[in-house]
Amino acid sequence: MKFLHSADWHIGRTLNGYSLLDEQKHAFKKMLQIAIDQQVDAVVIAGDIYDRAIPSTNAVTTLDSMLQEINLKHSLPIYAISGNHDGAKRLNFANEWMEKSDFHLTTLLDEAFSPVKTSEVQIFMLPFFDPMDARVYYQEQGLDADQVKNIHTITDAMNLVLPDMEKLFDPNKKHVLISHFAVSPSADQEIELTSETTSKVGGLATLTAQQFEKFDYVMLGHIHTRNASPAENVRYAGSPVKFNVKEAKMANQGKGVDIVEVTSDKIERTFFEIQPKTDLVVLEETWDTLLDPTFYKTQPIDQAWFAITVKDFDRSKHINVRAKLQEIYGTVVELDYENVKRDDSPDVAQQNLSELSPDNIVDQFFKTITGNDLTQDQKELVDGIFVDLRKED
Template identity: 55%
Template sequence: MKFLHTSDWHIGRTLNGFSLLEEQKYAFEQILSLAKQNQVDGIIIAGDLYERAVPSAESVITFNQMLREMNIIEKFPIYMISGNHDGAKRLSYAKDWLDYNNLHLRTSLEEAFIPVETKETQIFLLPFFDPMDARIYFSNQGLDEEDTKQIKTIDDAMTLVISKMKSQFNNKKNQVLVTHFAVSPHKEEIVLTSETPSKVGGLSTLNVSQFADFDYVALGHIHTRLASPSDKVQYSGSPVKFNTKEASTQKGIFVVEIKEKMLNSNFLPLQVKTDLVVLEEEWEQLISRDFYERQPLNKAWFAITIKNFDRTKLVGQNLRAQLQKIYGTIIELDYQFEKKQLTRSRSQDIETLDNVEILSSFYKFTTGETLDDVQTAIIESTFNELEGEK
């Protein structure tokens, strides 16, 4: 079986207030082309279909149109689940009718145990859920109260879930799991020297070893494929860049083929419609013709940090307006203060930093090192989860 693996479409998302809808549509058209070129047997979307639990009417129409093109017009079977951003209950509307046309959507834990069966493959669709959902489900299944109480972390719940899935395994077929969680790579597991062992990512993170019995695990939740624990258990990442930290990241999808338990997985890149350019320069540089004429003026989105910013020299000037006149769309404008101002401004600045920035400053302060992309992605997804609507 050959399929296309994508995730985290987040239809309706904005980047600093700028709609990403055109970017998302552009990525979608490429995904559909790649599905056709590669003659895949199905398309997997591993959760976070929408940005919000109650998506706007425009988002609903856009996503519906994408599903129509893939499933009704091009006849691709679709395998998809709700993520933590999706409103599982609302999304479940009309699910039974979708199944008639090989559009398989699962939005609750209890639906995860009966796989979609193709000739060669069993596809288990496990939507995002939390330990409390698992307590309720297994308690209804007759698990006794003491054992139910032992389900504290998502890892505890997953052990039970996968054990139950395995009872459905048909050994003549391959098993694919589609799910939506933070999964940490086994190799990076850290046991602290203190008496309490601890895992990277904490209580809401799963260990990759949970998934050993599947031939492929198509993950969603973390927006970069670089956070993938292994080739068999991997994130496709989002098809679109959702923030300026991803400016230099290559987005894409996986085309995965499983033949007699052999896995062949290829990452295929997606092009952006509008480039995202990050500039960190001093003010004089930013407004010098020699510098800016080398930039894709009025064609890209610019995220600009003014280095060694000295308020006193630029008093009364509308900096954003000046930059917009030169560059076009400025989606982010930051200021890096001169060192002499740093002490004074630190306590003020913390008010304007987001959680990830605060944590990454703290990390740098305590370890002297900078967070890498994977670490940043895990932290971001954890904050998203904490703040997100379920």
């Protein structure tokens, strides 16, 4: 059986206010063409289908169109699970009639113990869940109350869930798992290079590859780079789109999908890269370099989005930095500074805030960020706001 392994679509994602829907639509078309060209038997979406639990109308209609094109127009089965960004209960609808068209969507823990069976493979689908979900499930299963109370971490839960799945194994078939968790190579190794809220998997506890060793192959979502895969048979597909600067800095890793072919005697995996429609380019240069034509003419001006860090910038220049950079480069989705040089005016960060009036704090903050003083109109606006706040007190 041949799968297209994808994950972390995050439909509806934005980048500092810029919609990524067009980029996601582009990646989807490329992904679908890969599936057709490679004559896959199914498309896997290993969680984080949407970017948020309550997606926007545009996100819902976009995903609906994508899923219809895969499943109805091209008659390709879909194996999808919910991730930590998805609203599991909101996604859990119409399962019975969806399965009639080979659209298998698992969002709840109790559904994970009903594998999909083909002539060669058992496909287990384990959505993202937290330890409390496992407590509820095992309490309903009649597990001893003390054992239920001992489910505190995701590792505690998995030590029950995975063996229960293994009891369902058909010895005559390969066993494939689709899931959405942070999985490390071993207990003493942490996952780096993640797209979650910190560089250590969003602060989430990680599982280990050894816990999944009974499965022939595990298709994971949650970490946005395939290079974080903890074992040869426990793999992340990575996200199909660059979602932030951290991911853009890992440009050499590429974004794309895996084609996974499972046969009775072997499992083969091939990575297919997806080129972005509008790339996200990260520049970290001095102000003089950024304004130097010999430098910026080598950049994909007006063809890409730019995330720019200005090094050693002198705030005394008193210029509108973003406007100047957008005049040269086009769309600047993120602007930051490194080792900023300041003029001789007082720095609010170096003063005792109790010695400054609220108006002065705002004035100093504005100057720190923009390099300019507040105009008279802006000062009057700030003053009016603080007057109104005092009235409410």
